[in-house]
Amino acid sequence: MYKCKNRGVIVGPGDDAGVFRYKDTLMVETVDIITPIVDDPYTFGAICAANSVSDIFAMGGTPLTALAILGFATCDFSAAVIKKLLKGAIDKLHEAGACLIGGHSIEDNELKFGFAVSGVVDRKSLLKAGGAKTGNILILTKRLGTGILTSAIKTGKVKKTFLKEAVDSMLTLNNIPSKAAVSAGAKAATDVTGFGLLGHALNMARNSGTDFVIHNEKVPLMRKVKDLAAAGAAPKGAKKNLEFCSSNTGFSGNICEGDKLALSDPQTSGGLLIALPQKELKKFDRIMKKDKMPYWEIGEVVKGSGQIIVK
Numbered sequence: 001m002y003k004c005k006n007r008g009v010i011v012g013p014g015d016d017a018g019v020f021r022y023k024d025t026l027m028v029e030t031v032d033i034i035t036p037i038v039d040d041p042y043t044f045g046a047i048c049a050a051n052s053v054s055d056i057f058a059m060g061g062t063p064l065t066a067l068a069i070l071g072f073a074t075c076d077f078s079a080a081v082i083k084k085l086l087k088g089a090i091d092k093l094h095e096a097g098a099c100l101i102g103g104h105s106i107e108d109n110e111l112k113f114g115f116a117v118s119g120v121v122d123r124k125s126l127l128k129a130g131g132a133k134t135g136n137i138l139i140l141t142k143r144l145g146t147g148i149l150t151s152a153i154k155t156g157k158v159k160k161t162f163l164k165e166a167v168d169s170m171l172t173l174n175n176i177p178s179k180a181a182v183s184a185g186a187k188a189a190t191d192v193t194g195f196g197l198l199g200h201a202l203n204m205a206r207n208s209g210t211d212f213v214i215h216n217e218k219v220p221l222m223r224k225v226k227d228l229a230a231a232g233a234a235p236k237g238a239k240k241n242l243e244f245c246s247s248n249t250g251f252s253g254n255i256c257e258g259d260k261l262a263l264s265d266p267q268t269s270g271g272l273l274i275a276l277p278q279k280e281l282k283k284f285d286r287i288m289k290k291d292k293m294p295y296w297e298i299g300e301v302v303k304g305s306g307q308i309i310v311k
């Protein structure tokens with residue numbers, strides 16, 4: 001991985017966001033851009049914003065400003081649609097505490113939308129991919145399945161009504177789980193996005209010099225996802241992710257192919273995977289419950305060398 005020699009670089013490429021020290025401030029910066037996953041422009045804009053600010057929360061930071069990046073075919077989209085897209089995004093950014101302060105658009109055959117987001121983080125609040133410690137428990141804060149569900153709906157394998165759970169989940173900010181993790185003394189977290197739970201867990205385990213044990217039956221899935229995955233309806237991305245992780249992942253004999261694909265399903269605006277000191281679980285629970293935020297304890301960090309063990 002590329003390493004910049006500038007001493008201001010606190011976290012470089014390979015984590016959810018970069019962190020740069022300027023005088024006494026730690027700036028945290030990220031960019032994310034996605035293609036449409038829902039038809040409604042307002043909802044898609046809001047999901048884009050939630051997805052883009054998520055990397056700041058995954059670092060334990062506070063998002064402050066956002067720049068929009070929009071690619072669209074000017075003849076296919078009316079100004080009214082673009083307005084709705086931006087409105088959805090701006091509303092979600094405000095909910096996250098960030099302001100839109102600019103952006104750039106470009107002609108593109110396929111709609112693409114996302115944000116470069118900047119924020120700040122306290123050094124003691126920093127949640128790094130490499131901060132997991134042996135004995136930590138692994139917490140996941142959203143169900144898996146946005147990739148499998150959205151692609152199954154596109155191909156008509158499942159009724160549109162099943163999309164609602166995925167949409168609600170993608171619209172949910174990771175701000176509360178981030179705050180809860182920091183307050184409970186966690187030092188490691190990531191958000192589960194394009195590489196699926198296994199891919200992102202593997203990145204954390206490797207960077208932490210530990211192994212992660214994941215209990216398959218404790219991993220929460222959205223409705224229909226288990227059946228769809230078992231029926232082979234997982235998107236290409238899930239298969240690619242599984243292939244990528246397989247040489248560093250050990251599966252117990254009882255884990256079927258469908259479950260492996262669900263664990264590898266690429267997520268949009270997925271939840272946080274947090275390595276939490278076990279004795280701080282009560283504190284974490286209190287903050288999450290206060291805001292009615294769900295979470296699942298899915299495994300633990302054990303001594304090792306960057307492998308995933310799925311039981």
Ligand code: CO
Pocket residue numbers: 015016017054055058190191192193
């Ligand atoms: Co991320």
Ligand code: CO
Pocket residue numbers: 016031032055193
């Ligand atoms: Co990202």
